[in-house]
Amino acid sequence: MKTYIKNIAIAFALVTSFAFTANADDKATKKSTGFGTGIYSTKGGKINVLVDKVNQDSPTILLLKNDQGEVVYREVIEKGSQKFGRSFNLNDLEAGKYEIQVTSNGETQSKSLQLTEQKTERVLTIN
Numbered sequence: 452m453k454t455y456i457k458n459i460a461i462a463f464a465l466v467t468s469f470a471f472t473a474n475a476d477d478k479a480t481k482k483s484t485g486f487g488t489g490i491y492s493t494k495g496g497k498i499n500v501l502v503d504k505v506n507q508d509s510p511t512i513l514l515l516k517n518d519q520g521e522v523v524y525r526e527v528i529e530k531g532s533q534k535f536g537r538s539f540n541l542n543d544l545e546a547g548k549y550e551i552q553v554t555s556n557g558e559t560q561s562k563s564l565q566l567t568e569q570k571t572e573r574v575l576t577i578n
Contacts, residue, residue, distance in 0.1 A: 486511070486555050490562045498564065501536040502553055511555040513537060518548040541566060
C-alpha cells in the first residue's frame with residue numbers, strides 16, 4: 452500500500468511540474484512580444500499593415516525591402532503611437548519578392564510577399 456501511494460505521489464509531482472513548466476514557457480513567450488502586427492492584402496492590390504504596440508516609449512520602423520535587400524520604403528513612427536496602420540499601393544512596384552519588416556524596441560516581425568504580373572489576354576473579333 453505504501454508503494455502504491457508513493458507511485459501516485461511521484462506521478463502527481465511529475466504532472467504538476469510539467470504543467471508549471473508549460474505555463475512558464477507560455478508566459479515567457481507572451482512577455483517577449485512587445486507588439487502585434489496584422490499584414491494583409493486587399494482585392495484592389497494594396498497591402499495593409501496594422502501595428503498594436505504594448506510599449507509606447509520607443510519609435511517603430513516600418514520597412515519594405517525587395518529581394519536584393521534594398522529598402523523600397525522606410526517610415527519611422529515616433530514614440531507615443533500605440534496603434535497605427537499604413538496602406539501600400541503596390542501597383543508601381545516591379546514583379547518580384549518583397550518583405551515587410553516592423554521593428555520596435557529591438558524586436559522585429561516580418562512578412563514576405565510575392566508580386567506577379569497579371570497576364571492579359573488579347574481578344575480578336577472578326578466581323
